[in-house]
Amino acid sequence: MSAQLTRRHAFVFELLGRSDYAIIGEIVDPGAKVLDLGCGEGELLQWLAENKGVDARGVEISGPKVQRAIARGVSVFQCDIDEGLADYPDGTFDYVILSQTLQETRQPRRVLREMLRVGRRAIVAFPNFGHWRVRSSMLMSGRAPRTKLFPYEWCDSPNIHFLTVHDFEDLAAQEHLVVERRYFLSGHRKVTLLPNLFAEVAVYLVSRAG
């Protein structure tokens, strides 16, 4: 398995069934120190450890998922992302990954700041709430939108902070972050036109200025 992805290609292959993982797998340098927040069962970390030789650590709140991650040999500790980074010294990691979880955190701004305190770079992947399907779902139904990307009833959804591509760009500007790379995906296709309307998932590589 490999994350075959170059900027020349309009299509993104899947890694472990996910195209955002493929991009993350491409971004991360071999041998880097990586922390994955909300790492689930540690599949991405295990792939990065085996294929990129990274020093992999993970944080996950679900006990059963932590158990399966540890059982597959990944060093994961059970903790809440909103609180879990405080103990790490500054600059501990080369990359801190937050994949499809920013919208689930209670304090996204604080999480992003903490990511860039303990890590030199942050990789943030999130579902784009500005996608046209989301907009049309809400417009047509008059109810909290439900789409492939946002499949939950409003009362069951883990998502508590919805954001769009524009919103993340604004936050990055407010926080004086350098956006080193940005990727926009619709299924396996890369989106180049009007990403806030057509991207289902956005992946950002950001760092602190200076």
Added chain:
Amino acid sequence: MIVEANTVGFDSISLDSGATLAPIEIAYETYGELNAAKTNAILVLHAFSGDAHAAGISHETGKPGWWDNMIGPGKAFDTNRYFVICTNVLGGCRGTTGPASINPATGCPYAMSFPVITIGDMVRAQKMLIDWLGIPRLLSVSGGSMGGMQALEWAVAFPESVVSAIPIASTTRHSAQQIAFNEVGRQAIIADPDWNEGNYYGRNPPARGLAVARMVGHITYMSDDSMREKFGRRLRGKENFSFGFDVDFEVESYLRYRGSQFVTRFDANSYLYITKAMDYFDLATGRGSMAAALELTRARFLVISFSSDWLYPSYQSQEMVRALRSRNRDVAYVELQSNYGHDSFLVDVAEQTGLVRGFLASTFEKAQ
């Protein structure tokens, strides 16, 4: 798997108290085979009342080891892959030198002339055995409760000799509550007239005091839930209250039985010495701070706690994990859901098995 106990002697050991104990004997058992490169050795560390007989069926007693559900072919500590060692702690009464051993200077048992020992002393004694076995590095040191304290002490005191550590249901230092329960146990023994300032060898041991101490201990090892499930308010062999102070309730019967059983296999003075060693335990002692102590470590860590364990609550494991993270150590942590209280690490091993097996396999692979 029939296993035999071994004993090895050493000239002397210097203790944290400043005293020297000479000579000493260490009882140990081993399971599995040491590989040619000597990279598959795991030291398993027993809790307060355990002994060197961790796995298999004892040749001597016919009984299974205290962690037989975790150690053996195909189990968490897989003896088809690893060479597992377990020793009885210094100060113990199950083959390693302790207060019931004969002081060669007097020809009598040490009793209370036995020097006070620490978790650090226990670990240094184990290091002598590991050196004697010719093992340069341990793939893992692992144990629950006091065994976890020894695992942490190993990782701090001998960082170059420890590839990984698995402290389970344990702590970096004893809390006031933990010290308090130990003190109740000690005072029960000391208050028994048969204790006789510790000089009861060859006479009646302080069986009543030791049994009461054990009864208190057993309460702390269980949870409210597990006691309700196991005993509830059920009466023992009767329909109605006796309106007296004989056994009415199942739980009374159980505690009395466990207390009386304990007396036949455990030395009261060892109870005093080993509980004191636990109470003195604080990884930071002599090392400046907890952070400074953990800075010394080089091992990977797997830390496990149990949701219903109120004797060694999860917050203590989480403190340990946070301190390790603050030194950027490789640490995995999970709180397992179990109703069995502190005993969980001994009895509720299904999930623990998956964790330990995976952690050891990846540690072994990385270490090659």
